[in-house]
Amino acid sequence: MALTMFFLLVMSMTSHPKFANSQDVIANFSSGQPSGQYAFVSWTPKSLAELIKGNSSGETVNITGHLFLPPGAGKAPAVVLMHGSGGIYPAMLDFWPKRFNAEGIAVIAIDSFGPRGVQSTASDQSKVPFAADLADAFTALKIMATHPLINSQRIAIMGFSRGGATTWRSGIERIIASQNIPQGIRFAAHVPMYSGGCVGSLRIAAKPGVFTKAPMLWVHGDADDYCPAETCQDYSTLISKAGTPVEFVLIKGAHHKFDYDETKHYDLPTAQKTLKDCPIETDIETMKIFDRFTGKQLSGKDYENTLKKSCQATGASTEGNHEAREQAAQAVTAFFKKTLFK
Numbered sequence: 001m002a003l004t005m006f007f008l009l010v011m012s013m014t015s016h017p018k019f020a021n022s023q024d025v026i027a028n029f030s031s032g033q034p035s036g037q038y039a040f041v042s043w044t045p046k047s048l049a050e051l052i053k054g055n056s057s058g059e060t061v062n063i064t065g066h067l068f069l070p071p072g073a074g075k076a077p078a079v080v081l082m083h084g085s086g087g088i089y090p091a092m093l094d095f096w097p098k099r100f101n102a103e104g105i106a107v108i109a110i111d112s113f114g115p116r117g118v119q120s121t122a123s124d125q126s127k128v129p130f131a132a133d134l135a136d137a138f139t140a141l142k143i144m145a146t147h148p149l150i151n152s153q154r155i156a157i158m159g160f161s162r163g164g165a166t167t168w169r170s171g172i173e174r175i176i177a178s179q180n181i182p183q184g185i186r187f188a189a190h191v192p193m194y195s196g197g198c199v200g201s202l203r204i205a206a207k208p209g210v211f212t213k214a215p216m217l218w219v220h221g222d223a224d225d226y227c228p229a230e231t232c233q234d235y236s237t238l239i240s241k242a243g244t245p246v247e248f249v250l251i252k253g254a255h256h257k258f259d260y261d262e263t264k265h266y267d268l269p270t271a272q273k274t275l276k277d278c279p280i281e282t283d284i285e286t287m288k289i290f291d292r293f294t295g296k297q298l299s300g301k302d303y304e305n306t307l308k309k310s311c312q313a314t315g316a317s318t319e320g321n322h323e324a325r326e327q328a329a330q331a332v333t334a335f336f337k338k339t340l341f342k
Contacts, residue, residue: 029147077154084161164195221254226316260320
């Protein structure tokens with residue numbers, strides 16, 4: 001049912017007269033392209049180290065972006081939306097763009113999976129490397145910054161679940177410096193929504209100077225059994241102590257993917273998740289992996305054994321909640337008013 005609704009929504013949007021040809025492949029938005037679906041060139045780094053090193057192979061992939069411009073003239077702030085393990089979904093093409101456009105904020109919703117031939121990574125996250133999501137996010141930032149109706153200094157990023165991890169990782173100085181972003185452009189604000197990666201192999205040691213000073217708003221449900229809120233509360237506190245302005249909104253009774261249109265509870269027995277006491281984290285400067293509790297460096301069999309014993313698990317659930325979504329929307333729009341309309 002949900003999948004059928006999604007395809008109907010996409011078909012109705014892309015066939016609407018105001019939307020551009022879905023086959024357009026663009027290098028930039030300098031021609032002032034209207035709202036529509038576009039393809040742009042990205043690539044698929046297999047690891048964070050490869051992302052930082054750069055695309056030495058020259059292999060590329062065309063990623064899809066759904067652009068939604070707000071009414072009115074003048075340069076608007078913007079937000080890049082990054083999906084989670086289930087891929088792009090209706091709220092990214094309807095609820096969130098409408099909400100942000102009404103506030104005068106442009107939106108581009110990125111589909112990182114479909115163009116790579118993947119529908120979901122929930123049961124196997126290796127289908128699309130996490131670093132590829134970051135490559136797509138920075139490519140979207142560069143392209144959005146070229147649009148004559150976008151304020152290039154006021155582009156935020158907001159991501160859901162797996163996309164939440166992309167959102168806070170896009171605020172890491174070393175990663176940003178590796179992306180050849182022109183004119184010092186970077187994300188002006190970061191909104192991880194029921195974020196993944198707060199524990200486990202994606203976690204970066206939060207030391208002074210690792211993250212930018214761009215403000216973060218974390219939004220999470222206290223009933224989330226996929227990415228437990230307490231892990232992100234703890235991690236965001238460490239990021240705050242390291243020097244980044246951080247706010248955390250905890251929504252009572254909200255489950256994972258609470259912004260989904262359907263309010264049915266879904267059990268996902270094969271969904272991969274990380275245990276909340278997983279000790280693994282990476283030092284971004286050395287790219288070495290450590291046990292964050294003992295300080296011991298982990299590599300080879302030690303790393304593999306730690307993953308199996310203390311980190312890996314399956315089974316989670318999702319549930320849409322319109323009240324929680326509204327609460328989140330109010331918090332995010334208030335945050336953007338403070339950070340994007342300076």
